[in-house]
Amino acid sequence: MKKIAIFPGSFDPFTKGHHDIVLRGLSLFDELIIGIGYNVAKKTRYFEIEDMVNKIKTLYKDEPKVKVIIYNELTSSLAKKHNANFLLRGLRNTTDFEYENTISQMNRKLNPELETVFLITSPHFAAVSSTVIREVHKFGADISEYIPYEV
Ligand code: ADP
Numbered sequence: 001m002k003k004i005a006i007f008p009g010s011f012d013p014f015t016k017g018h019h020d021i022v023l024r025g026l027s028l029f030d031e032l033i034i035g036i037g038y039n040v041a042k043k044t045r046y047f048e049i050e051d052m053v054n055k056i057k058t059l060y061k062d063e064p065k066v067k068v069i070i071y072n073e074l075t076s077s078l079a080k081k082h083n084a085n086f087l088l089r090g091l092r093n094t095t096d097f098e099y100e101n102t103i104s105q106m107n108r109k110l111n112p113e114l115e116t117v118f119l120i121t122s123p124h125f126a127a128v129s130s131t132v133i134r135e136v137h138k139f140g141a142d143i144s145e146y147i148p149y150e151v
Pocket of ligand 1: 008009012016017090125126129
C-alpha cells in the first residue's frame with residue numbers, strides 16, 4: 001500500500017523547521033501532502049495564504065512526492081479524501097507535546113485508520129517558531145535566516 005502522509009499546519013509562515021520535517025518525512029512516505037489549514041482559533045493570517053502556497057510549491061518544484069493544498073475542514077476528513085493513512089507533525093518541546101497529544105487522540109477517534117507520526121525537531125531548528133517570526137517581521141526585522149525562500 002502506498003504510504004501517503006498529510007503534513008497539516010497554519011504555516012504562517014512556512015519555516016526552516018517545517019522544511020526540515022518535510023525533508024525527513026520524504027524518506028518515510030511515498031507521497032507527502034502539505035495542507036495549509038485555516039486555524040479557527042488563529043482566525044486571520046499574517047502572511048497571505050495564496051502567496052504562501054506559491055512559495056512552498058516553488059520550494060518543492062523538483063520533488064514530485066510533495067503536494068501543497070489549502071483546506072478548510074477537519075484534518076481527519078481531509079486525510080480520508082486523499083487516501084492518506086498518516087498525519088505528520090513536528091515536536092519541539094513539552095508545549096507542543098501537550099497540544100499534539102490532545103489533537104492526535106481526537107484524530108484517532110475521528111479516523112481510526114489514520115496514524116499520527118511525530119518527528120522530533122532537529123536541534124538547529126528547535127527555536128524556530130512561526131509566531132515569533134511574525135512578531136519580528138511586523139517590526140521590520142530580517143527573517144531570511146529562518147525561512148527557506150525569499151520573502
Ligand atoms: P499549527 O497551527 O497546526 O500548530 P504550525 O504551522 O504552527 O501549525 O505547525 C505545523 C507543525 O509543524 C506542528 O506539528 C508544529 O509542531 C511543527 N513545527 C513548527 N515549527 C517547528 C520546528 N521549528 N521544528 C519542528 N516542527 C515544527
